[in-house]
Amino acid sequence: MAMMIGEDEWLVCCGSSDFAKLMVKASPFSSLEAAIGTAREIWFNEVNVTAWLEAFAAHPQIGKSPSPSSINADFARRSEAEQSTAFATTTNSALQELSEWNVIYREKFGFIFIICASGRTHTEMLSELKGRYVNRPIVELEIAAKEQMKITELRIAKLFSDKAKGVSGTES
Amino acid sequence: MAMMIGEDEWLVCCGSSDFAKLMVKASPFSSLEAAIGTAREIWFNEVNVTAWLEAFAAHPQIGKSPSPSSINADFARRSEAEQSTAFATTTNSALQELSEWNVIYREKFGFIFIICASGRTHTEMLSELKGRYVNRPIVELEIAAKEQMKITELRIAKLFSDKAKGVSGTES
Numbered sequence: 001m002a003m004m005i006g007e008d009e010w011l012v013c014c015g016s017s018d019f020a021k022l023m024v025k026a027s028p029f030s031s032l033e034a035a036i037g038t039a040r041e042i043w044f045n046e047v048n049v050t051a052w053l054e055a056f057a058a059h060p061q062i063g064k065s066p067s068p069s070s071i072n073a074d075f076a077r078r079s080e081a082e083q084s085t086a087f088a089t090t091t092n093s094a095l096q097e098l099s100e101w102n103v104i105y106r107e108k109f110g111f112i113f114i115i116c117a118s119g120r121t122h123t124e125m126l127s128e129l130k131g132r133y134v135n136r137p138i139v140e141l142e143i144a145a146k147e148q149m150k151i152t153e154l155r156i157a158k159l160f161s162d163k164a165k166g167v168s169g170t171e172s
Numbered sequence: 173m174a175m176m177i178g179e180d181e182w183l184v185c186c187g188s189s190d191f192a193k194l195m196v197k198a199s200p201f202s203s204l205e206a207a208i209g210t211a212r213e214i215w216f217n218e219v220n221v222t223a224w225l226e227a228f229a230a231h232p233q234i235g236k237s238p239s240p241s242s243i244n245a246d247f248a249r250r251s252e253a254e255q256s257t258a259f260a261t262t263t264n265s266a267l268q269e270l271s272e273w274n275v276i277y278r279e280k281f282g283f284i285f286i287i288c289a290s291g292r293t294h295t296e297m298l299s300e301l302k303g304r305y306v307n308r309p310i311v312e313l314e315i316a317a318k319e320q321m322k323i324t325e326l327r328i329a330k331l332f333s334d335k336a337k338g339v340s341g342t343e344s
Contacts (some may be wrong), residue, residue: 050282
């Protein structure tokens with residue numbers, strides 16, 4: 001039986017409304033692999049730069065907890081879970097430096113630093129941020145889009161696994 | 173004697189306010205070549221995607237005359253001059269087809285079709301538009317930025333030549 005996945009659930013995987021609409025349109029999927037393949041095609045080849053910027057803007061800044069105004073509670077919960085390693089091992093000085101570099105990064109590129117945070121410490125991500133800061137804006141835009149896709153894939157896998165277990169989004 | 177060029181004059185060359193501000197900051201220039209070299213560096217390596225989108229949005233759609241709400245009269249005059257070959261040789265059917273394809277292009281990419289129009293006919297530009305329409309959005313974004321830079325270079329050359337002749341922007 002094909003899983004029913006709504007636009008709001010795709011939005012938790014990736015905060016672009018065009019992406020979510022196109023995933024609904026392409027549904028249902030016969031497997032997780034099929035869903036991820038379609039998601040990659042939509043993200044890299046179909047939605048445009050405005051959709052990318054919308055998806056980036058849905059994330060909390062690395063080193064900060066999701067704000068109460070996050071697009072929805074499930075999205076915030078995923079962000080928190082992905083940064084759990086980072087917060088479990090962080091220091092005040094790492095958080096302070098991340099906060100400062102996030103401002104500098106955003107000033108240069110016009111969007112927040114996007115990185116797949118799962119399993120990474122704040123110190124590792126800070127080092128990535130500094131390394132990526134020297135990139136040309138168009139190069140960095142594409143790197144950020146690839147990081148967003150890694151996040152999206154992890155979230156789609158979680159969504160499928162929760163659905164298979166009969167867990168609803170709000171309980172996971 | 174170094175030429176004095178104001179932010180409003182750089183905005184006629186390229187409608188991104190970040191670009192114009194950085195050109196003023198990098199002034200004065202010893203030659204046209206120096207100014208174009210700096211403009212290229214600023215456009216491709218310093219300003220971000222938001223600045224690119226702002227610059228694209230300043231142009232009238234190819235096949236349309238600049239609207240009265242153009243950022244300024246000099247910008248509109250440059251757009252008209254660059255499309256003079258196109259309008260001198262156009263046909264109603266080319267204009268109609270361009271208008272339809274412009275809508276389709278904008279829907280896919282989120283910004284208007286940008287092309288250096290100087291010396292090109294509407295039929296040639298329509299053919300370019302159709303060829304570029306199949307591109308991935310990130311690829312097309314960079315092509316549009318390169319076309320914008322060609323336009324910017326022509327306009328900087330015109331600006332320097334007018335200044336050398338003592339022609340003010342409003343009289344050219």
